[in-house]
Amino acid sequence: MTYQLARRVYDTCHLTGQFRLRSGQVSEEYFDKYLFEGQPALLREVAEAMVALLPECDVLAGMEMGGIPLATVMSQLTGLPTVFVRKHAKExxxxxxxxxxxxxxxxxxxxxxxxxxxxxxxxxxxxxxxxGAQVETVVCAIDREQGGRENLAVEALQLRAALTRRDLEASVLA
Ligand SMILES: O=P(O)(O)OC[C@H]1O[C@H](OP(=O)(O)OP(=O)(O)O)[C@H](O)[C@@H]1O
Ligand SMILES: O=C(O)c1cc(=O)[nH]c(=O)[nH]1
Structure with missing residues (x-):
């Protein structure tokens, strides 16, 4: 992804304050993905950058909830079918x-x-x-670089990120 796109994503969705994260950690910054996902041009450009990272595959799987718009646009761009993965199965x-x-x-x-x-x-x-799915690769928009890549590797999952925290920070300095 270009620094220009990284900068637009950063400017659109980077928040500062005090945020409790899904993991329970507390962070002074938060990437509110819905702020860029709600912008059609930006959503498409991020999805395009993610498509460039795809290995050969049969199906995309968008994670509830923020992964779903990305997977949907990637499905449109590639013609690959997508499934939508709930955090908890419906009862x-x-x-x-x-x-x-x-x-x-x-x-x-x-x-x-x-x-x-x-x-x-x-x-x-x-x-x-x-x-029964064969899952080896995860493609994300933003890797905060807080251990995710290493934790996924333990389960033989490769993380590919369109943007890392380093990219985002460098785009601000560029
Ligand atoms: O790598 P982790 O430590 O697991 O944290 C990242 C997860 O936390 C957020 O989920 P959230 O439940 O806030 O998701 P949503 O808004 O996409 O539903 C984000 O969308 C990731 O799924
Ligand atoms: O870890 C999280 O919960 C999290 C961090 C972040 O920057 N953005 C987000 O949507 N979730």
Whole structure:
């Protein structure tokens, strides 16, 4: 991704203050992905940068909730089908955690917005694997570089990031 795009993403979604993160950590900064995902041009450009990182695969899997708009645009750009992965399976209707077509025996790439510790991804990738998906790669928009890559590697998951925290910080200084 170019520094110009990194800078636009940073300016659009970087917040300062005190934020409790999904992992329970407290942070003085927060990337509010919905602020760039709600901008059609920016969402598309970030999705394009993520498409460039895709390995050969059969299905995309967008993580609830912020991964879903990214996966949807990537699906439009590539023609790949996508499934939508709930944090918790619905307890009525089809009772599915991965909504959409089949994933069993398919090479599935998981699409995420922001990665901090990778905890949310570890849970969802385990869930996808339990229903037969072949999951080896995760593509995210922003890697906060707080251990996610290393934690995912323990479970044989490779993280590919369109933007790292370093990219974002460098774009501000450039
Ligand atoms: O790498 P981790 O330490 O797991 O943290 C990152 C996760 O936290 C956020 O999820 P949140 O539950 O806030 O998601 P949503 O707004 O996308 O539903 C983000 O979308 C990632 O899924
Ligand atoms: O770790 C998180 O929960 C998290 C961090 C962040 O910068 N943005 C986000 O949406 N979630």
């Amino acid at each position: 009525y209707g089809t009772n599915k955690a991965a909504e959409g077509g089949p994933v069993d025996g398919r090479r599935v790439v998981v699409i995420e917005d922001v990665v901090t510790t990778g905890g949310a991804l570890l849970a969802s990738c385990a869930q996808l694997r339990s229903i």
